[in-house]
Amino acid sequence: MTALGAVFRPQLPPEHLRDVARLADDAGLEELWLWEDCFREGGISTAAAALAWTERIKVGVGLLPVPLRNVAITAMEIASLHRMFPGRAVVGVGHGVQDWMGQVGARVESPVTLLREHLVALRALLRGERVSTDEQWRYVHLDDVGLDWPPATPAPVLAGATGPRTLRLTGEAADGTILTASTTADGVRRARQLIDEGREAALRSGATLADSHRVVVYLLTATGPDAARRLHAELVDEGLQDVPELGVAGDAGAVAKAVQRLAEAGADAVILQPTGDEPDPEGFVRFAAEEVRPLVP
Template sequence: MATVTLISVTTLGAVFLPQLPPERLRAVVRAADESGLEELWLWEDCFRESGIATAAAALAWSDRLRVGVGLLPVPLRNVAIAAMEIATLTRLFPERVHIAVGHGVQDWMHQVGARVESPVTLLREYIAALQALLAGERVSTEGRYVQLRDVALDWPPPAAPPILAGAIGPKSMRLVGEASDGAVLTAGNSPSAVVEAKKILDAGSAAAGRKSVPVVVYLHAATGPDAEERMEAERANWQYDTIADRSVVGDAATVARAVRALADAGADTVVLQPTPDDPDPEGFVRFVARDVRPLV
């Protein structure tokens, strides 16, 4: 019998999708915490649910679960307010909060009058100011989009938390490698796409004289009843030409193989993203923690 070598990723998590009503979050958090899930990730999608409010509730309802927000759209949030909220969460729940920032969906930013001419410039200025504020610095800056005048947090965290950033295009991805503390890649990236993204991220890190940043990758995943049909609906919703290598459907062993493929491609963390119509969100997080994790 052939020997199978398992390649472990640092972290395996799951997403609570904002298509679910906020009142469903508590049961999913409890299921995640009790089953031993490492991380539960939340989204701040317009115009569904707040990333910070849901993160605070999830952290309060759990004992050991780490909670990620991926991501906060920076055009919507003044950087000083974001720093205050992140610092508060970090002090209340040390080492249990992961925050990612990014451009946000440009159509949504246009809807609320927050779209900017240069999203890359805004993200660069924003990350630098946010990191400085969370490090306890007093910040004055007059950027193109970020202006702070003698601003410092009264309650900075004892240690500045990492600030991750999401990116899709090559310019943004290079910036994430240069300036952030980690990258978040959306679901729909095949292992080969992750390899290419990692090259761009690493080039950005090298240009800034930094080590490579860790990479979080979302993975479309479905198991149980009607999984194939539900994933086909996801393919149509995201307008993928094909779902092959962009998702995984099946039992724990099948899902674990897809996770390991992303780990081989350079993912440090893989976060399984259920379909919005998954019939059992609580069961999904238990499946990830109890069935998939031991195989990864």
């Protein structure tokens, strides 16, 4: 079954999160995703609050920019979430927006190298291993570091990706991949191919991989009387107005068909991303849970 979720966009004030999270939980939505966008809301702090306010829903963070975060801190925070809320936290990491990384003095020469090192070290720490790096590691430096409280059960780490090199890397070094709302169904298929190439390369090198690799994709979604206008305006804002079949505007049936196209292309979870000017965040979550979910196999 394709998992369905919604995004709480950080354009909303953080004090609005409790009502949206509780509604999503009560309405039966499977996943609520949060973003650590500069310079709005912290990913781990909002995820912890959303998990504490709810009972069953999975809370995703998509994603934590690795240039901003020491890998040991990332591991400590992810482990704490998994021990306090077993099976409900889903955390992704990624390059971050490079302009933002430059604004805070964290931009690196090779984002792919940094992400690879961060993923390798992070997953080892979450497995309860003690990690030391050597002179071949360019950005991540650890000296006999281990978590006192690693997760009691495996904690999957996802990674965000758009370009071919990073998509192959997520196949090699992550447990899943997060794709942005600029990804069409054909883009999901291409991403799956590149991820599989990375997984095959990892297996040839002797790595042990999970049986499956979860692909999460955001779907820019608008509903209501002015849905088409809001969707078009956001696509224009992002310079994506000429990309065919990107995003969806309409009723539950139209949204469910768009979700199904992404699922058939290889998405394991489709997360409905409202426009930045969504006038009714609670109504959007209710729409996803009560109207779209019954139409998605």
